[in-house]
Every structure is written in structure tokens, then in C-alpha cells.
Amino acid sequence: xxxKIIFFIGGLFFSCSIFAQGNKNAVDSLKEVEKNNIxxxxxxxxxxxxxxxxxxxxxxxxxxxIYLKKxxxxxxxxxxxxxxxxxxxxxxxxxxxxxxKALQKISLNSNPAFSTAIDQMKLxxxxxxxxxxxxxxxxxxxxNPLTFKFVPHQDFFTAKVIDSMSVVFNSEKSYLKKISxxxxxxxxxxxxxxxxTINPKLGEKVWEAAxxx
Amino acid sequence: xxxxxxxxxxxxxxxxxxxQVPLAVKAxxxxxxxxYPAHETLFNSIVLKYKWQSFTVMGITTFDEPTxxxxxxxxxxxxxxxxxxxxxxxxxVKKFVIPWIGKYGGDAAGAVRDDIKRIYFNRFxxxxxxxxxxxxxxxxxxxxxxxxxxxxxxxxxxLIQKRHYEKGKIIWAIFYENYKERQGKFYPQKIILKNxxxxxxxxxxxxxxxx
Numbered sequence: 001x002x003x004k005i006i007f008f009i010g011g012l013f014f015s016c017s018i019f020a021q022g023n024k025n026a027v028d029s030l031k032e033v034e035k036n037n038i039x040x041x042x043x044x045x046x047x048x049x050x051x052x053x054x055x056x057x058x059x060x061x062x063x064x065x066i067y068l069k070k071x072x073x074x075x076x077x078x079x080x081x082x083x084x085x086x087x088x089x090x091x092x093x094x095x096x097x098x099x100x101k102a103l104q105k106i107s108l109n110s111n112p113a114f115s116t117a118i119d120q121m122k123l124x125x126x127x128x129x130x131x132x133x134x135x136x137x138x139x140x141x142x143x144n145p146l147t148f149k150f151v152p153h154q155d156f157f158t159a160k161v162i163d164s165m166s167v168v169f170n171s172e173k174s175y176l177k178k179i180s181x182x183x184x185x186x187x188x189x190x191x192x193x194x195x196x197t198i199n200p201k202l203g204e205k206v207w208e209a210a211x212x213x
Numbered sequence: 214x215x216x217x218x219x220x221x222x223x224x225x226x227x228x229x230x231x232x233q234v235p236l237a238v239k240a241x242x243x244x245x246x247x248x249y250p251a252h253e254t255l256f257n258s259i260v261l262k263y264k265w266q267s268f269t270v271m272g273i274t275t276f277d278e279p280t281x282x283x284x285x286x287x288x289x290x291x292x293x294x295x296x297x298x299x300x301x302x303x304x305x306v307k308k309f310v311i312p313w314i315g316k317y318g319g320d321a322a323g324a325v326r327d328d329i330k331r332i333y334f335n336r337f338x339x340x341x342x343x344x345x346x347x348x349x350x351x352x353x354x355x356x357x358x359x360x361x362x363x364x365x366x367x368x369x370x371x372l373i374q375k376r377h378y379e380k381g382k383i384i385w386a387i388f389y390e391n392y393k394e395r396q397g398k399f400y401p402q403k404i405i406l407k408n409x410x411x412x413x414x415x416x417x418x419x420x421x422x423x424x
Binding site: 081 | 256258260262271273275284285286288291292294299309416418420
């Protein structure tokens with residue numbers, strides 16, 4: 001299961017890589033974002049995740065907050081429709097939800113696939129774009145707001161489930177504003193970020209999955 | 214609610230379980246119990262408990278009992294799709310199961326289909342079911358070739374429990390709890406399925422009723 005969660009995180013949290021041989025303008029633009037991102041050490045933001053399922057008319061909408069602290073802390077805290085917390089701390093992932101009230105811990109050491117996806121996630125959230133490899137065709141679809149489109153190469157495993165991803169950056173070109181993922185199944189997922197706070201002081205409880213913030 | 218079921222069960226047991234009511238009374242009982250929508254789209258959170266482990270998912274289910282049709286999408290709490298299928302007239306026309314579930318073998322989609330049918334289909338006893346006893350509620354029993362399904366209704370006529378037996382051994386039980394009226398219909402806010410054969414338990418909390 002966790003391999004799939006990883007896969008999800010990898011896809012959801014932008015486990016995409018720049019096609020280094022591709023659009024030079026796109027690569028340069030991403031480098032600019034990376035440069036702007038360096039000054040960010042902590043961040044918090046509200047998110048709205050909208051999942052459109054091809055079988056159903058109405059989407060599933062989740063709301064919550066994300067937190068990150070470089071170099072190794074990330075938290076995803078949904079407040080609706082179900083309270084759910086996922087905290088990544090170094091090589092460990094902890095999950096908690098209000099319905100089961102169970103705290104689950106996963107070691108990335110014993111889940112190499114998960115570890116790979118987390119690494120990809122960090123690339124995006126931590127702005128370390130120079131590490132992005134060449135698994136995607138990348139293009140700039142808008143300069144204002146700066147928007148990239150990623151299409152996975154057919155020989156990349158992500159191509160089996162994802163058609164394309166669109167990533168929108170904020171006006172300062174320093175952080176993510178919106179992610180859109182179009183899946184082969186016809187499903188789509190969008191995550192909008194708002195109320196972004198750069199370099200806030202984050203309490204220790206943020207990194208405890210079973211704790212309220 | 215379950216306590217009332219237990220009490221009802223004890224009363225039935227103590228009374229010898231043989232107090233079948235006259236047909237006229239049975240007809241009245243059948244009129245008093247509630248029937249439920251045969252077509253709905255529901256959004257639930259579902260906790261699966263198995264061997265001291267629990268796992269929570271989100272599920273959207275559309276069912277249509279008259280046509281034996283079900284659409285289901287099941288996602289983990291971060292939004293990744295774990296399973297999806299579409300059943301039309303009893304046949305799968307679309308089926309997706311994420312590989313990590315599939316690697317354990319078995320028919321995961323089939324198991325989910327069966328549980329959905331147990332929960333949402335056949336919530337009204339057959340007209341030929343025996344009525345063994347009325348106390349605070351009623352109990353209807355369907356028997357068929359070694360199988361037995363018992364339906365417990367409370368004094369308001371709400372289905373509060375279904376139990377299925379094979380050769381006298383309980384196979385599964387479903388508890389319907391905390392009914393609330395929404396848009397003129399009654400919905401249990403919590404449904405618990407205990408599968409005694411395979412040793413797992415599902416707890417579904419109703420989040421939304423969708424069009």
C-alpha cells in the first residue's frame with residue numbers, strides 16, 4: 001500500500017522531472033524559480049484539493065494546510081472532509097486520522113520506492129529543481145502566472161497513469177500556487193494553495209501527526 | 214442501538230424464538246417497517262479493521278438495486294485512488310485495483326461489491342420471511358437452503374441490524390446506527406459490518422448524500 005501512497009505522493013506532489021534536453025526556456029524559468037526559492041526555509045499554506053472522478057459528477061474536495069521546514073520536514077493536514085495528518089520527518093512517515101484514531105508509522109528505509117517518491121516531493125516543495133532529471137517533456141504554457149506543463153516520457157513509469165501535470169507558480173515566481181494532474185483514467189486532480197506564509201515560526205506540534213495544531 | 218438489538222435478541226431467545234405471529238399481524242408489521250431508497254450516491258469515510266490494524270479510506274458509492282448496478286471509487290485520505298469499479302446488471306464493466314492491493318491475490322473488487330450489496334441491498338425482508346417476535350421492535354427471518362438472514366427493526370421501523378448465517382454459523386452482521394432524516398428520507402449515519410468469516414470489520418460514517 002505504501003508503495004502506492006508513495007506513488008501518489010510522487011505524482012501528486014509533483015514527482016516530475018524536467019526534460020533536460022527539452023525546452024530551454026522552460027528550464028531557465030525553473031532555474032529562476034529555484035533561485036527565488038532558496039530564501040524559503042519554512043512555509044505554511046492552505047490547500048484545496050479537488051479530485052474529479054470520471055465515474056461521478058461531483059468532485060471530492062479536501063481542505064487543509066501544508067507545512068514544510070527545510071531540509072527534512074513536511075506536513076499535510078486535512079481538516080475536511082476527514083481530519084487526516086501526514087508528517088514526513090527525515091526517513092519516517094507518520095499518519096493519523098480522526099476516524100480510526102490510529103497513528104501509523106512507516107520507515108522509508110524499508111520502503112525504497114516510498115523514499116524515491118519522497119525525494120521527488122522534496123524537489124518540488126523545497127525548490128531544489130537542479131536535481132530534476134529528464135523524465136518529462138516540459139514547456140512553459142504561460143509567463144504570467146508562470147505555468148509549466150509536464151508530460152511524462154512514455155518510458156517513465158508515471159506515464160502509465162498520468163497524461164500531464166500543470167504547475168503554476170506565484171507572482172514572485174518563488175512558490176507553487178496550483179498543481180493540476182490529468183490522469184489516463186480520465187480523473188483529474190487540482191491542488192490550489194493560498195494564504196502562503198513564507199518563513200513562519202512553526203511549533204513542534206506541527207510535526208506530530210497525532211497532535212492538533 | 215446495538216444494546217437494543219442485544220436486548221431484543223435476548224427477549225427473543227428467552228421467549229423460545231417460536232412465537233410466530235398471525236398473518237394479519239405480520240402484514241401490519243411489514244407495513245410499519247421502513248423501506249429505503251433503492252438508488253443513492255453516498256460519500257462515506259470507511260475504517261477497515263483487521264488483525265489490530267486499521268486503515269481509513271474515502272468512498273463514493275452509487276448503487277441501484279433494481280438493476281444490480283454499483284459505481285464505486287475508493288481513495289486514501291490523501292486522494293490517491295485505491296480501487297474503482299462499475300457494475301452494471303451484475304457484471305463488472307470497469308474495474309481498477311491499485312497493484313499493491315492486487316498483489317495479495319483474491320478478488321478485492323468482488324469483495325467490496327459483495328459488502329456493498331450486503332449493506333445497501335435487501336434492506337427489506339422478503340414477504341415470505343417469518344416474523345418470530347415483536348417486542349420493542351420486530352425480527353424477520355428469511356430461510357433458504359441452509360442460509361438464514363435475520364432483520365432487526367426498532368420500534369420506529371428502522372432497520373438496525375442484519376445478520377446472515379450459514380448452517381447455523383454466523384457469517385456476517387451489519388449494524389445500522391444513528392438514523393437521521395435528510396430530505397425526507399432516513400439515513401443511518403454509521404454502518405458497521407462485521408465479517409465473521411474473514412475476521413474484518415468495516416465502519417462507514419456517512420459524510421454526504423449526493424445527487
